Amino acid sequence: xxxxxxxxxxxxxxxxxxxxxxxxxxxxxxxxxxxxxxxxxxxxxxxxxxxxxxxxxxxxxxxxxxxxxxxxxxxxxxxxxxxxxxxxxxxxxxxxxxxxxxxxxxxxxxxxxxxxxxxxxxxxxxxxxxxxxxxxxxxxxxxxxxxxxxxxxxxxxxxxxxxxxxxxxxxxxxxxxxxxxxxxxxxxxxxxxxxxxxxxxxxxxxxxxxxxxxxxxxxxxxxxxxxxxxxxxxxxxxxxxxxxxxxxxxxxxxxxxxxxxxxxxxxxxxxxxxxxxxxxxxxxxxxxxxxxxxxxxxxxxxxxxxxxxxxxxxxxxxxxxxxxxxxxxxxxxxxxxxxxxxxxxxxxxxxxxxxxxxxxxxxxxxxxxxxxxxxxxxxxxxxxxxxxxxxxxxxxxxxxxxxxxxxxxxxxxxxxxxxxxxxxxxxxxxxxxxxxxxxxxxxxxxxxxxxxxxxxxxxxxxxxxxxxxxxxxxxxxxxxxxxxxxxxxxxxxxxxxxxxxxxxxxxxxxxxxxxxxxxxxxxxxxxxxxxxxxxxxxxxxxxxxxxxxxxxxxxxxxxxxxxxxxxxxxxxxxxxxxxxxxxxxxxxxxxxxxxxxxxxxxxxxxxxxxxxxxxxxx
Numbered sequence: 273x274x275x276x277x278x279x280x281x282x283x284x285x286x287x288x289x290x291x292x293x294x295x296x297x298x299x300x301x302x303x304x305x306x307x308x309x310x311x312x313x314x315x316x317x318x319x320x321x322x323x324x325x326x327x328x329x330x331x332x333x334x335x336x337x338x339x340x341x342x343x344x345x346x347x348x349x350x351x352x353x354x355x356x357x358x359x360x361x362x363x364x365x366x367x368x369x370x371x372x373x374x375x376x377x378x379x380x381x382x383x384x385x386x387x388x389x390x391x392x393x394x395x396x397x398x399x400x401x402x403x404x405x406x407x408x409x410x411x412x413x414x415x416x417x418x419x420x421x422x423x424x425x426x427x428x429x430x431x432x433x434x435x436x437x438x439x440x441x442x443x444x445x446x447x448x449x450x451x452x453x454x455x456x457x458x459x460x461x462x463x464x465x466x467x468x469x470x471x472x473x474x475x476x477x478x479x480x481x482x483x484x485x486x487x488x489x490x491x492x493x494x495x496x497x498x499x500x501x502x503x504x505x506x507x508x509x510x511x512x513x514x515x516x517x518x519x520x521x522x523x524x525x526x527x528x529x530x531x532x533x534x535x536x537x538x539x540x541x542x543x544x545x546x547x548x549x550x551x552x553x554x555x556x557x558x559x560x561x562x563x564x565x566x567x568x569x570x571x572x573x574x575x576x577x578x579x580x581x582x583x584x585x586x587x588x589x590x591x592x593x594x595x596x597x598x599x600x601x602x603x604x605x606x607x608x609x610x611x612x613x614x615x616x617x618x619x620x621x622x623x624x625x626x627x628x629x630x631x632x633x634x635x636x637x638x639x640x641x642x643x644x645x646x647x648x649x650x651x652x653x654x655x656x657x658x659x660x661x662x663x664x665x666x667x668x669x670x671x672x673x674x675x676x677x678x679x680x681x682x683x684x685x686x687x688x689x690x691x692x693x694x695x696x697x698x699x700x701x702x703x704x705x706x707x708x709x710x711x712x713x714x715x716x717x718x719x720x721x722x723x724x725x726x727x728x729x730x731x732x733x734x735x736x737x738x739x740x741x742x743x744x745x746x747x748x749x750x751x752x753x754x755x756x757x758x759x760x761x762x763x764x765x766x767x768x769x770x771x772x773x774x775x776x777x778x779x780x781x782x783x784x785x786x787x788x789x790x791x792x793x794x795x796x797x798x799x800x801x802x803x804x805x806x807x808x809x810x811x812x813x814x815x816x817x818x819x820x821x822x823x824x825x826x827x828x829x830x831x832x833x834x835x836x837x838x839x840x841x842x843x844x845x846x847x848x849x850x851x852x853x854x855x856x857x858x859x860x861x862x863x864x865x866x867x868x869x870x871x872x873x874x875x876x877x878x879x880x881x882x883x884x885x886x887x888x889x890x
Contacts (some may be wrong), residue, residue, distance in 0.1 A: 303374050303378055308332065308730045309495055311731060313354060315332060315734075317351065323337035323338075328684075329685070331730070345451070349398070355388050358385050360844065361380055365378060368855060376873055379868060380865040385732065388828075390564075394553075401736050402735065404562050405821055405822075406549050408466070409452050409532070411474040411816070412820050413821070423442065423494065423585060425677075425690070429498040430502050432509060433498060446523075446525045449525075449531075449532060453531060456535075462563065464552050464553065466819070469816060470513070475533065483525060483526050483529070484529070487518060495517055543709045547796070550787060550790055553793035557823055559788055562822050564739075566681050567830045568740035568827070568867045569656070569831075576783075580780040580826075583773075584774065584781055587770055587774045587777055589604050591771065594766055595608050606804060621697065622696050630704065632707075633708075634707060634708040636650075637708030637709060638713055641714050645751075645818070647756075647853070648852070649714070650853060650861060655687050658687070658688045661713075671810055671813050672810070675689070676689050676717065677842075678738065679724060689711055703862065704765075704770060705753070705759070705765040709752075710750050710772065716745075716749075718860070723764055729864055734864050739865060740827050742863040743827050744829075744867075746834040748831075753766070754769055764815065771805065776828055776829040779814065781799070783818045783826050797812055842881075845878055855874070
């Protein structure tokens with residue numbers, strides 16, 4: 273195994289020099305081979321990504337979606353070494369010998385991998401494609417919860433082979449939890465303990481998920497229901513597989529939960545209260561680096577904070593005017609929004625029928641967005657989007673939430689939008705249009721579907737189809753819907769649209785406040801609650817996620833602002849020759865990449881349209 277790793281790494285460097293290239297005289301072909309090798313190696317190390325994204329076997333070779341991503345320290349060290357090899361291979365390519373498009377593609381991959389290697393220098397935390405955080409074990413995406421979510425929300429189980437693959441993954445759960453716990457123990461020794469509130473939430477979650485009754489555990493119930501609907505499976509085979517689940521849960525998996533619970537209980541005694549990463553070793557530098565990785569940009573924490581505050585002021589002023597038009601004239605904007613959200617006229621019943629009304633409202637606006645999307649971006653075949661109400665959640669997503677699951681990168685398949693309605697009060701009817709445009713069409717679903725063209729991208733973008741540009745597009749799509757007249761006769765819906773923007777601006781302000789300005793957890797919660805008018809309980813969830821995912825809350829709004837600014841610059845330069853659909857094609861073609869790639873692609877497009885040849889080279 274070690275020999276194969278060294279040989280593959282050496283081949284990456286040889287590819288850059290031409291020795292391994294199938295087209296040694298074409299630098300673009302060498303870049304493509306390097307990017308494909310990066311994707312293939314990352315997919316090979318992440319079977320769960322293979323199952324979720326279904327990359328093209330014709331492009332990347334045979335890849336297994338069985339098993340689990342290796343969470344051991346040894347695997348983290350191998351990944352770090354691989355990233356350094358990727359970096360060396362890309363740096364060896366002479367950008368002046370690449371075509372303009374390939375030059376930008378190289379810059380995007382180089383930027384992302386450089387950001388990953390900077391984070392891997394810190395003696396704590398984790399880095400995964402499109403994700404990074406300071407705490408290996410936490411309530412939001414630790415193995416004890418993330419793997420259960422993976423196994424209860426994946427593709428349907430329709431055959432004995434698929435059931436056995438599911439069981440193979442379950443067999444690795446205890447080892448994955450043990451590996452993460454051991455890494456977390458090393459991080460604790462380095463002074464990188466999660467804050468007390470995160471330890472409390474993780475402990476509470478671990479106790480709830482510990483298999484006290486294997487027959488009633490969510491994993492057992494999930495497989496039992498799935499197999500009951502699978503065709504041509506004898507009852508005896510179903511029963512044998514259910515018994516296997518119970519055996520695994522009551523054995524090593526219970527032991528892994530017990531070990532985790534014991535460690536968390538011990539760590540609570542001296543846990544820090546401060547939620548920000550500034551208190552970690554080199555914490556201020558870590559936050560700047562993780563912010564760059566999450567956002568794909570180069571703004572400093574202070575710059576992001578300032579942008580957030582400015583946007584909060586601007587959007588609050590627009591909301592003030594919108595609320596005055598509705599006769600709501602007194603009190604802070606946040607207080608008026610909260611009062612409006614509680615009015616019975618805007619709420620659905622706390623019943624299945626009420627929840628289905630929420631789903632129907634989102635579907636209706638999705639269909640409106642579909643009819644407008646043709647005029648906003650070049651036509652393409654969109655995969656179906658299955659909207660469904662999520663059942664009781666066991667995977668670390670308390671409260672109401674919405675989650676887009678993109679279609680496979682290659683081959684047939686549909687996307688899915690899960691909507692959890694913990695309380696109808698979280699979904700007043702005037703919030704539904706903005707939610708629909710952001711998550712479906714012309715928003716996240718369009719961006720994620722664009723990535724699937726030609727079997728998807730290569731390099732890091734193949735692993736992060738919902739990267740910074742895609743996140744920014746989802747927010748920007750709400751602006752497009754407003755421009756297209758979505759709220760011309762819906763002043764109440766316009767309030768929902770503006771509140772959704774206000775939340776994004778407030779989140780980036782609170783994230784930088786928490787981690788760079790040393791805000792307390794309470795300070796961040798109060799700021800979000802008073803600014804947005806949303807429930808305190810929901811904002812507590814937001815802040816606790818910010819504590820374990822620093823920088824992530826900033827990504828979407830930073831990218832949205834980048835898209836808007838690039839569009840304004842292009843409109844100014846091109847005047848009447850500016851083509852909005854063509855501009856959007858350039859933006860969507862950058863999905864999954866960092867913002868520098870988006871910027872360079874738009875600049876090159878603008879220069880070409882203007883008849884200039886001075887677009888930046890790198």
